[in-house]
Amino acid sequence: MMDDVSASAAGSSSGSGDRRNSKRPKYSRFTQQELPACKPILTPLWVISLFTLVGIIFIPIGLASLLASNDVVEIVDRYETACVPPSMINDKVGYIQNPAISKACARVLKVPKDMDKPIYVYYQLDNFYQNHRRYVKSRNDKQLRDASKAYETSGCDPEKTTVDGTPIVPCGLIAWSLFNDTYSFTHGNGESLIVNKKDISWKSDRDHKFGSDVYPKNFQNGALIGGGKLDSKKPLSKQEDLIVWMRTAALPTFRKLYGRIEMDLKENDIITVNLENNYNTYSFGGKKKLVLSTTSWLGGKNDFLGIAYLSVGGLCFFLATAFTVLYLVTPRKLGDPSFLSWNRNSGIQ
Structure with missing residues (x-):
């Protein structure tokens, strides 16, 4: 009898010891995934x-x-090769880098269908990698927003200061490479088509990212000119071509808004485009296209x-x-x- 009691006591103590030493977690409907759930068949x-x-x-x-x-309705005209003089067709880089050679070029476009206003004017670049990491980082947002931060040029390498150390406003490669081809349009009857360039950028960018008290300083004053110049008398918040350009594209082929034509165009109308072919895409094998497009309730053509x-x-x-x-x-x-x-x-x- 004593043996049975001692054996049972030993068994119970060993059982409680096993439970204490067990690594099994305490039972819970949550841990065992037994909570009420939808289990459709x-x-x-x-x-x-x-x-x-x-x-x-x-x-x-x-x-x-x-x-x-x-x-x-969309009109797309590629012009970077057509605007090179025949004598310079084998030396396109020399043509675009020579300021003595006129960059004026005339293109004739035919309207395929009726185009209702507003007609959006875009420029399209191919093989231009605005999403390159070093290119995207080459800017200083504090400098763009606040005039008191003009000396903030961190991150703007290699376009941060002039030779004598004076800060460039706006600094960085994005601003330095500003697109600078220009377009003017004439209707077939000789009437000029006015391009409205107001409100072509995002309102949030104008109001919050580019200061109304920040003015360009020392911009494009170096020996190597990257792209377009800015009006030193206008604040950055009013320079919408720059604002549009500095919203970098995610893909190597992209379009950016140049302006709007506030006039209807009829089928078979002839449009003469007088452009300045200033922007250098020849060094990296890029393409330039002029795009005129209407929109629908869904946006552009896609x-x-x-x-x-x-x-x-x-x-x-x-x-x-x-x-x-x-x-x-x-x-x-x-x-x-x-x-x-x-x-x-x-x-x-």
Whole structure:
């Protein structure tokens, strides 16, 4: 009898010792993922209905997007090669770097369809990597916002100061490489088309990123000129070409807004463009294009969104049809949901 008691006592003490030494966490419905949750069972009817619903929603959106994109009238004219004099066609870099050679160039555009105002004028650059890390970082936002921070040039290498150490405002490679081709437009009847350059930049940029008391200083005064010059009598918040340029693009091919033409153009109208081909894209094999475009409720011309919606909607319809045929031809008996582990456990409790 004494042996049994001692044995049971020893067993209980060893059991309690095992529990104390165990690394098993305390039971919790949270840690064991047993909290109430939605656990849907995807039956053939649910899957077919879901794919059909997605197709019904996506295909009309895709069609509407494509129709809106097709309503946009766009004129694209590549001119960087056409504006090089024949005698300099084999030395384009020498042509663009020689200030003695006139950069004036005339282009003739024909309007393919009626273009309702406003007509947006863009310049497009190809093979220009504004997203390069060192290029993107070459600016100082404090200097752009506050006149008292004119000496803040950190991060602006290599365009931070002049030879004598005077700070450049605005400093950095982005401002230094400002696009400086210019365009003027004449209608076929000799009437000038005015390009409105007001409010072409983001209002948030004008109000918060570029100060109304910050004026250009020592800009493009070095031996190597990168791009356009700025009016030293206008604050940076009013120099919208600079503001547009300094919102860097994510891709090597991009468009930036140059202005708006507030006049309707009719089909087959002839537009003469007098431009100054100043910007050097020849050194890095870049391309320059002038773009005139209308807009729709969806924005500019872009077929990708409509094609993407139509592709997804069409794929969903195809899968719904395929699953329907498969279910009708070779039906499969569904299992009893009551045998699922979570249903079985809840029944036991």
